[in-house]
Amino acid sequence: MQRSESPPAGIEISLWQYSGxxxxxxxxxxxxxxxxxxxxxxxxxxxxxxxxxxxxxxxxQLLSDYVATAPSKVVLSPDQYGKLRLAGRDTPQFSLANADxxxxxxxxxxxxxxxxxxxxxxxxxxxxxxxxxxxxDERRRLAELPDHERARAAVALWTLKESHLKALGVGLRDDxxxxxxxxxxxxxxxxxxxxxxxxxxxESGSQHxxxxxACSAVGLPSISTHLFQDDSRPSE
Numbered sequence: 001m002q003r004s005e006s007p008p009a010g011i012e013i014s015l016w017q018y019s020g021x022x023x024x025x026x027x028x029x030x031x032x033x034x035x036x037x038x039x040x041x042x043x044x045x046x047x048x049x050x051x052x053x054x055x056x057x058x059x060x061q062l063l064s065d066y067v068a069t070a071p072s073k074v075v076l077s078p079d080q081y082g083k084l085r086l087a088g089r090d091t092p093q094f095s096l097a098n099a100d101x102x103x104x105x106x107x108x109x110x111x112x113x114x115x116x117x118x119x120x121x122x123x124x125x126x127x128x129x130x131x132x133x134x135x136x137d138e139r140r141r142l143a144e145l146p147d148h149e150r151a152r153a154a155v156a157l158w159t160l161k162e163s164h165l166k167a168l169g170v171g172l173r174d175d176x177x178x179x180x181x182x183x184x185x186x187x188x189x190x191x192x193x194x195x196x197x198x199x200x201x202x203e204s205g206s207q208h209x210x211x212x213x214a215c216s217a218v219g220l221p222s223i224s225t226h227l228f229q230d231d232s233r234p235s236e
Contacts, residue, residue, distance in 0.1 A: 010222030011108040011214060013116070014062055016230075017101055017206055018054040025050055028057035031071040047100075055098040058228060059084075059105050066092050066107070083169035095166055102208045103228075112196070113215040115167025118208045119159045121152060130154050133161060135180035137191070152209070157181060159211040160188055160199055167213040 029037055036056050043049035060071035063086065067074060075087035084096070093114040094107045106116040131139060138157060142150050161176040168174070180191040181199070188199045188211075198220035202210040205227065214220060 010224060011106055011111070011114070011212070012062075013202060013210075013212065013223065013225045014058065014105045014107075014228045015204055015206070015210070015225065016054065016058050016103045016228035018050075018058075018103055018230075019101070020050075025053050028053050031060050032056050033072070033076070051098045051100075051103070055096050055103045055105075058103050059094065059096050061228075062105055062107055063092075063094065079169060081169045083166075095163075097163075097166075097210075099208060102204065102206055102210075104202075104204070104210055106212060108214070108221060110218070110221060111214050111216045113167040113169075113213070115163040115165070115213040116202075116210065117159050117162040117166060118204065118210045119155050119162075121155060121207050121209050123155055125151075125154050125158065133158060133176040135177055135191070137182070138180055141182075155209050156188075156201060156211070159209045160201070160213070163211040163213040164190070164197070164199065167215065 029040065032040070032053065040049050040053050043052060060074050063074050064071040067086065067089070076084045077087040078084055086092070091109040092107050093109065093111050094105060095114050095116040096103070096105050097116050097118045098104070099118045100120045102118055104116055104118050106114055108114055130142065134142065134157060142153055145153055160181055161179050164179050165174055165176065181188045182191055183189065188201065190197055190199060194215070196215050196217055198214050198216065200212045200223065202212055202225060204210045212223070
């Protein structure tokens with residue numbers, strides 16, 4: 001059943017811990033555009049190629065419901081910064097992220113900006129890198145944490161900043177240290193930021209940290225999260 005084109009009642013986040021063989025990847029490729037297939041072929045490492053294919057497969061599966069067309073016929077068009085949009089449409093807004101076996105997509109209507117990012121929770125971030133993307137206050141708060149908490153908090157900060165820059169569509173062309181966060185009742189709040197911006201850390205159900213950034217003039221829409229199931233996989 002196809003979903004109606006009326007705006008969703010909030011932000012829908014899909015999480016997919018994909019796996020599979022080359023047979024699965026070949027099946028996923030059938031939903032991609034020729035340009036995407038050509039790009040997939042350029043990846044040197046199998047892990048990176050599978051991650052790209054899985055990401056675009058999930059994105060097309062979700063967007064096809066909104067535009068009532070086959071996944072392979074969804075037309076994606078990059079803007080001047082390379083951020084993907086649905087060709088000829090302003091809605092829904094969407095954002096895609098993938099990292100080491102996890103793909104996540106956020107889809108919404110009614111947001112001015114939307115971004116999502118994910119990183120493995122155990123990724124190692126060197127002190128020099130932390131110093132380059134954190135504000136003075138953020139570095140001070142990190143230094144006050146126990147070692148086991150500091151590493152996770154550093155990844156969370158990076159993921160929050162990346163989701164914000166992705167929402168803006170500028171990526172790392174902007175300096176992430178210009179975006180700073182504090183916490184209020186366990187919720188990340190951008191320091192000195194526009195009140196229309198909302199940021200959340202999303203429970204992923206995996207060993208990943210997922211961060212969402214949304215800009216909305218009417219407050220933060222409701223957020224629903226679900227695990228994607230690849231129903232197109234042939235039965236055994």
